[in-house]
Every structure is written in C-alpha cells, then in structure tokens.
Amino acid sequence: MAEEVLNVVSDQVSKFDALPQLIASSPSLQIALTVLIVGIIGIVIAYRSFANWTKKQKFSYTRPHFARFMRVGVLPFFAIALVSSTNVYIQTTELFNDSEQTVEEFNASETFAKTLNTINILVIGYSIAHLIPIFLDKLEKSNLEKEDYLNWKELRGFKDDKDDLFHKLFKWVPPKHPPDGLDESEFQKLLKTSEGIRKLESLRTKKGYPIGGFENLVKNPFEKFKESERRKYNEYYNFCITGNNESGKKLLPGKDPEEIYQIDMWREEKRLNHYDPIIPGGRPAGYAERKRKDLPKSYKQILPIGIFVAVVLGIVSWWGVDLFVLATATGGFAIGVGLALQETMQNYFAYIMIRKDKIFVEGDRIQLETNFNGYVHKITPRVTYIRHALNESYAVIPTRNLVNSQIINYSKELKTVPAIVKVGVSYLNNPKQVAAILVKIGKRAMKEIVDERGKHMVVQNRCPNLDQNLPSCGCDKEILEDLNQPVVRFNQFNDSSLDFALWVYVTDYGAQFKVQTEMRMMMYEEFKRYDIRIPWPIRTVYQGDEKREAKEIGSLDDIRNKVIDEFGVGDLSKGGDD
Structure with missing residues (x-):
C-alpha cells in the first residue's frame, strides 16, 4: 500500500x-x-x-x-x-x-x-x-445587540440615554384593574397625573412582575435603539480623539496597545458593567486586550x-493522489501519535464536553473534591486554572480530571445563596423582642447594603428603588420563586445564651461575606439601642442581683414591643422546617 x-x-x-x-x-x-x-x-x-x-x-x-x-x-x-x-x-x-x-x-x-x-x-x-x-x-x-435591546426595555432605558429615549419609543398602558394593595380610588387618582403614571409604571406585583404593558410609539423601536447606541459610541470616539476625555490627551486610533474601544468592545464593556456609561480614556492603553488575553480560543478562531x-486535501485529491490510500499508509503513524497524545486528547475532549454542557464557565465559583474553593479563571484544552477566592493561589488541574470528579458549582443556574449571621443573646431578653429586632436588621440590610455600583446585594421580590420612582437596580431580576425574607430562627437554648440565626439571600456566592459584615455592624447598633445583651461565652458563679438586672432590661419593654408591632417576628411563630 x-x-x-x-x-x-x-x-x-x-x-x-x-x-x-x-x-x-x-x-x-x-x-x-x-x-x-x-x-x-x-x-x-x-x-x-x-x-x-x-x-x-x-x-x-x-x-x-x-x-x-x-x-x-x-x-x-x-x-x-x-x-x-x-x-x-x-x-x-x-x-x-x-x-x-x-x-x-x-x-x-x-x-x-x-x-x-x-x-x-x-x-x-x-x-x-x-x-x-x-x-x-x-x-x-x-444577536448580542438584540439582547442589549431586551435588557434596555427591561431597564426602561440606560443611564446614558438622552431625553428619556425609552418613553419616546414606548407608551405605558395601564391595567384594567388596580394591582393588589392599591384601591380603585387611589389607582384612578394616580392615573390623572404624569408623576402618578410614572409611579404606577414602576410598580410590580408580589411576584415581581410589572403591571400594565407598553405599546410602540414608532414603527421599529429596535432601529431607533441601535441609532441611539451608535450616536453614543460616536460621541465616545470623538471625545477620545479630541483629548476631551479622562486621560487629558488625544488618543490615537490604530495604536498598539489599543487606546480606544471598537464599538463591539465598547458594547461588551457596557454589558460587563451592567450598562453603565463608558468613560472615554478611563482605562489605561491595552486594558481590553490584557483583560481578554487569557480567554480560551473559540471555535471561530479554530x-x-x-x-x-x-x-488542501481537496487539492491533493485533484492532483490524483488517492486520499484513502494516503490515509491507510499513514495510519500506523497516526496510531503512534494517538498513543503518545492520549492524555492530551482526553483533556481536549473533556474541554469540549465542559464547553458543550456548560458544566462551568469562566467566572463561576466552584468547590473541588479537595475543598479548594475559588473562581474558574481559564479553561484550556490541557489544564484549567482556578483562582482562590482570597487570591492566595491558583489551582492548575488537568481538564480531564474535572469531568470525572464531583464539583460544587455555586454559580450554576440558581445563583442566590443565604448570608447567615448567628448570634446568642442573654436569657434575660424576651425572645420575641429579639426576633423582631433581627427582622428589623434584616429589612435594613435589604435596603441599605449595596455594592460599589450602588446595586442592592440582597435579592428581593421588589427593588427598593421602585419606591422612589427609580429604575430597578436588578436585585429583583431572575428570581425563580417568592422569597420570604429576612428569615429569623430561634436555634437552641445554649449554655449561656439563647441562640438565633438571621439570614437573607444575596445575589451570588461572593456577596454573602460583605452582607454578613454589614449585618453584624447593624446588629451591634440595634442591640445597643434596645439593650439586647450578648453574654460572655464563659462559665462563672453568678453573684449578681438578677431581679435588678431584669428590671433594667424590662425598662425598655415598651420600646421593644413597638418593634414587634411594626416589624413582627417574621415566620418565627409559624414553626415548620427549612
């Protein structure tokens, strides 16, 4: 042959x-x-x-x-x-x-x-x-531009829109009946003013759905949206090349490293930053390239x-070389190469499987069988890099090993996780009063704890921004079921304390740590205000005047009972298992 x-x-x-x-x-x-x-x-x-x-x-x-x-x-x-x-x-x-x-x-x-x-x-x-x-x-x-348009509709405009573009393209149509929690007279009163209509437009049902609907004011709003985004980009580009930008100098197109985003990169940066405006010259030269240098090659590059x-094979066949004969003659060589590259091919097919089934992607928070917990930094056809959550180290693992091992993915599908704070209080405190104060702390956390972009870190059925006629920050998006929170649990009678737990659900795995810290700070403030005492975790012979101490604590009963009346005790008295 x-x-x-x-x-x-x-x-x-x-x-x-x-x-x-x-x-x-x-x-x-x-x-x-x-x-x-x-x-x-x-x-x-x-x-x-x-x-x-x-x-x-x-x-x-x-x-x-x-x-x-x-x-x-x-x-x-x-x-x-x-x-x-x-x-x-x-x-x-x-x-x-x-x-x-x-x-x-x-x-x-x-x-x-x-x-x-x-x-x-x-x-x-x-x-x-x-x-x-x-x-x-x-x-x-x-397709990504169409997704941007749908997100723009959901947000009812981006922050960098000019002249309230959304309401130039769409008109809100009120529902036939008032939503739950709003009587007919108040509903009709709100419909008579532009401020009232805007308030109704921002309302959501208990399940988080908007009320009413929107009708088009123009024939093709998608085209108007694209024109608006291109105008924004042209303005960004002109600011870059004229020197009217954050760097204070004229940025040069075509320079290496790149100083100006192309429009596709500009759109991608907006997506990654939740559609916040892109500041011209706000990033150092080559920022986008360095940010994406470790991303794996897509099929379009291969x-x-x-x-x-x-x-080439077609040309070889055209010149009269029998491809079957050629393949047969080189079969032995191919088998030898295949045996030598066996592990490499296993890694490659594992890579394809991970990509196809989306077992995890870059940015997901996962935990390995070895209890190594971190973020997926880069997936390659040979190894996968996992960055420790505290940036202590990188785990470099053959990609094939990840297919055959048990992995906990904290970012897959359901991203919400509970942020739990446990606390013990004195036996001399009323448990219902403590529960009410913890509910107050949880509700404060839901409204007050935000990230660096001003977005609420606790997921909720209805964004608190809507109460101020502001667009939702996104904390009420992608909720699969109604969340009854904050959750307060009276866990046990401990040796020296009544043990409680307070938790709320946060947007992702990493957000829980900041939320826990903020809730502990709030807990310290509220416990001090209402004289909720945390006992020392020691055993000692008690020689104090218990009646006097109980009288001191009881002096604020009226104030603490008002907290129960205002905030309730959550579902603490309902019982049931979680």
Whole structure:
C-alpha cells in the first residue's frame, strides 16, 4: 500500500521536475513568471500598508466587521487577478512553443495551468476560511445587540440615554384593574397625573412582575435603539480623539496597545458593567486586550484551520493522489501519535464536553473534591486554572480530571445563596423582642447594603428603588420563586445564651461575606439601642442581683414591643422546617 502511494506521488513529482527544465528553455516564460512573482510581492507590501491604514480609520471602530472584511478580501482579489491574468497570458500567447523541450506523456501547458489554478484555489480557500468567521462573528454580535435591546426595555432605558429615549419609543398602558394593595380610588387618582403614571409604571406585583404593558410609539423601536447606541459610541470616539476625555490627551486610533474601544468592545464593556456609561480614556492603553488575553480560543478562531486543511486535501485529491490510500499508509503513524497524545486528547475532549454542557464557565465559583474553593479563571484544552477566592493561589488541574470528579458549582443556574449571621443573646431578653429586632436588621440590610455600583446585594421580590420612582437596580431580576425574607430562627437554648440565626439571600456566592459584615455592624447598633445583651461565652458563679438586672432590661419593654408591632417576628411563630 505504501509503495502504491509512493508511485502516485512520484508520478506527480516527475511532472514538476520537468517544469523547471521547460521554464529554463523559454525566456518569455521566465519573464512572465518574474512579473508574477514581483507582482505578488508588490501586492503583499501594498496590502500591509493598506491594512495599517484601515486600522487608523474611524470606520474600523464604527464598522469593525466591514473593516476586517476589506482587509481579508483585498489581498486575495488582487492576487487571484494577477495569477489568472498571468495564466491566461501564458496560455493564449503559446509561450510553451518557444521551448523545444519534450517530455513523454507530459502536457506542459496543462500542468502549468493546473499549477497556477492550484495557487488560486489555495488563495480562495484561505480567504473563505477567514471570511466565514467574520460573518459568524457579525451574526453573534447582532444577536448580542438584540439582547442589549431586551435588557434596555427591561431597564426602561440606560443611564446614558438622552431625553428619556425609552418613553419616546414606548407608551405605558395601564391595567384594567388596580394591582393588589392599591384601591380603585387611589389607582384612578394616580392615573390623572404624569408623576402618578410614572409611579404606577414602576410598580410590580408580589411576584415581581410589572403591571400594565407598553405599546410602540414608532414603527421599529429596535432601529431607533441601535441609532441611539451608535450616536453614543460616536460621541465616545470623538471625545477620545479630541483629548476631551479622562486621560487629558488625544488618543490615537490604530495604536498598539489599543487606546480606544471598537464599538463591539465598547458594547461588551457596557454589558460587563451592567450598562453603565463608558468613560472615554478611563482605562489605561491595552486594558481590553490584557483583560481578554487569557480567554480560551473559540471555535471561530479554530475554524479557519479546519477549512484550509479541507481545501488542501481537496487539492491533493485533484492532483490524483488517492486520499484513502494516503490515509491507510499513514495510519500506523497516526496510531503512534494517538498513543503518545492520549492524555492530551482526553483533556481536549473533556474541554469540549465542559464547553458543550456548560458544566462551568469562566467566572463561576466552584468547590473541588479537595475543598479548594475559588473562581474558574481559564479553561484550556490541557489544564484549567482556578483562582482562590482570597487570591492566595491558583489551582492548575488537568481538564480531564474535572469531568470525572464531583464539583460544587455555586454559580450554576440558581445563583442566590443565604448570608447567615448567628448570634446568642442573654436569657434575660424576651425572645420575641429579639426576633423582631433581627427582622428589623434584616429589612435594613435589604435596603441599605449595596455594592460599589450602588446595586442592592440582597435579592428581593421588589427593588427598593421602585419606591422612589427609580429604575430597578436588578436585585429583583431572575428570581425563580417568592422569597420570604429576612428569615429569623430561634436555634437552641445554649449554655449561656439563647441562640438565633438571621439570614437573607444575596445575589451570588461572593456577596454573602460583605452582607454578613454589614449585618453584624447593624446588629451591634440595634442591640445597643434596645439593650439586647450578648453574654460572655464563659462559665462563672453568678453573684449578681438578677431581679435588678431584669428590671433594667424590662425598662425598655415598651420600646421593644413597638418593634414587634411594626416589624413582627417574621415566620418565627409559624414553626415548620427549612
């Protein structure tokens, strides 16, 4: 079988061996080939200059896919035109007749034409291999733009919108009946004023759903949204290049490292920052590239290699090499390579499985069987990097091991987790009063604890911002069921204390630690205000005046009972298991 392959290849090589002899005997053919080679070199040089020029133009930032299409498409167009014109010239002018070279069973004109056509096919294959990912990327970015539009509707506008764009495109239509908790007279009264309508528009049901609906004021609001976002980007770009930006200098387009976001990168940064405005010049040069350098390659980056390999195999078959024979002859070599790369292939297929099934993705908080707890930093076809939650270390684990091990994913599907604070109070305190004060602390936590962006860290059925006619910060989004919180539990009678637990549900695993800290601070304040005493965790012979101490504590009973009347005791008196 191997001998058969070698014979086929030898036949093709013999044809190419005859071509140099043929070219050497024809001065006209030498001139034509020289022009072809010089022309290709000139095209490559001109293409590099053209590519560098396009990267500095505004359309490379406002229309990045069109710019990439131009850079990929220009070189092949001129290369194919040059090769094809050279081929036509050589064939029509019969340059092969200048030579007296004769080769048995060798058609010089046909073989030479086939060689030049092979070059054209390779150029076309290379171009298609790089153009297809551009179209796929454009399709993906268009879908993301539609998701941005849906989020914009959900938020009823972004912070950087001009002139209340949302209400220029949509009109709120009130429900036929007033929502729960609002009587008919008050409902009708609110409908008579613009402030009242805006308040009704921001209301949500107990399950977190908005009331009423919206009707379009324009034919295609999505197009108006896209126009608005492009205007914002143009304003961002102009601020960057004019020096009217945070850096105080004119930022140069096409510079390496990149100082200005392209529009797709600009949109992605807005998504990552919950659609907050992007400050021109607010990040150092190359920030976006460094931020994404560790991200794994997508299939769109690997696709060109597969397409070009398929083109090469097609050309090999066109030249008369039997691919089946070639594959059979190289089978032994492939088996040897496969055994040597066995673990590598296991890691690669594990990588594909993790990506396909979305077992975890970059940014997820997971815990391994070894109790290592951290964030998934990077997944590669060989190893996976997991960053410790406190940035103490990185765990580098073969990707195949993660498929065969038990993993706890705190970020998968249901992201909410409880932030629990346990506390013990004196036996001399009334448990119902303590429970009411803990409920008060939990409700304070729900309203007051926010992250660095001002967003509530406790998930809730209705965002507190709505009470002030402000847009929801997002703490009431993606709730799968009604949350009855804060939760207070009287856990046990301890040796020296009555043990309680208070918890609320936070947006993600990492948010619980800040919320717990803030709740402990609130707990200290409220316990001090209402004289709720925390006993020392020691055993001692008590020689105090218990009646006097009870009288001191009881002096604030009236104030603490008012807390019970105002906040209740949660579901503490209802019983039941969690």
